[in-house]
Amino acid sequence: MRLRGSTISRRTDDQLRHMRAAGRVVAEMHESIRAIARPGVTTLRLDTVAREVLQRRNATSNFLGYHGFPAVICASVNEELVHGIPGDRVLDEGDLISIDCGAIINGWHGDAAFSIEIATSTPSTQRLITTAEAALDAAIRQMVDGGHLGDIGAAVDSIVSAAGYGSPTDYCGHGIGRAMHEEPDVENRGRRGKGPLLEVGVVLAIEPMLIGGGRNDVVELDDGWTVVTADGSLAAHAEHTVLVTPNGPEILTRL
Ligand code: MG
Ligand code: MG
Numbered sequence: 001m002r003l004r005g006s007t008i009s010r011r012t013d014d015q016l017r018h019m020r021a022a023g024r025v026v027a028e029m030h031e032s033i034r035a036i037a038r039p040g041v042t043t044l045r046l047d048t049v050a051r052e053v054l055q056r057r058n059a060t061s062n063f064l065g066y067h068g069f070p071a072v073i074c075a076s077v078n079e080e081l082v083h084g085i086p087g088d089r090v091l092d093e094g095d096l097i098s099i100d101c102g103a104i105i106n107g108w109h110g111d112a113a114f115s116i117e118i119a120t121s122t123p124s125t126q127r128l129i130t131t132a133e134a135a136l137d138a139a140i141r142q143m144v145d146g147g148h149l150g151d152i153g154a155a156v157d158s159i160v161s162a163a164g165y166g167s168p169t170d171y172c173g174h175g176i177g178r179a180m181h182e183e184p185d186v187e188n189r190g191r192r193g194k195g196p197l198l199e200v201g202v203v204l205a206i207e208p209m210l211i212g213g214g215r216n217d218v219v220e221l222d223d224g225w226t227v228v229t230a231d232g233s234l235a236a237h238a239e240h241t242v243l244v245t246p247n248g249p250e251i252l253t254r255l
Pocket of ligand 2: 205
């Protein structure tokens with residue numbers, strides 16, 4: 001979703017109380033999925049486990065029904081970059097799976113993603129995943145009062161480019177609050193010091209998406225959702241919902 005805006009909404013303490021609660025639910029969904037993701041498990045089973053967390057925490061899903069999306073998680077395997085639909089696909093040793101999910105508490109949203117390799121450690125796969133995580137970490141460090149939106153994209157791009165990976169130009173992070181996708185777009189490339197100001201109370205979903213083959217091209221499959229790398233190379237995705245505080249960044253989607 002691509003939106004434009006020159007200023008970014010700031011959240012009140014009361015709103016942030018709900019957003020922290022939603023973020024904790026997302027983190028719990030991630031933990032539950034990590035705990036069972038192994039060879040022989042279907043991606044649908046991962047979705048079921050995530051649904052159980054939502055129910056237990058009296059939270060609702062911002063993925064289920066979003067433009068008709070049929071699940072509470074996106075499960076994207078290997079060359080699938082984002083928006084994979086959970087189903088009867090059985091995970092295999094060495095699969096790289098990216099899980100993206102979110103939760104709503106009292107009308108306020110959280111959204112986060114992670115990538116893991118199933119049951120083994122292949123150096124090239126691990127390098128892709130750890131680079132995605134490093135790009136996210138570097139971007140999160142830009143979430144400080146007085147920074148600019150462009151600092152985030154610049155931080156992501158410097159790490160992704162230095163590692164020789166690609167990144168799609170048509171998909172990016174976003175503002176988040178009463179809706180999952182709000183202004184502004186949080187691009188994975190940018191210019192330091194440019195764009196709207198980052199101020200205390202700003203919350204953004206930051207999400208580097210990496211293409212192992214080094215090109216930026218992606219293709220959407222006929223299911224209308226799954227986005228795959230055009231060259232068939234592996235893809236990785238990492239995301240957190242992050243708040244600017246007077247003391248620096250606060251990751252809301254972490255326990
Ligand atoms: Mg997400
Ligand atoms: Mg997102």
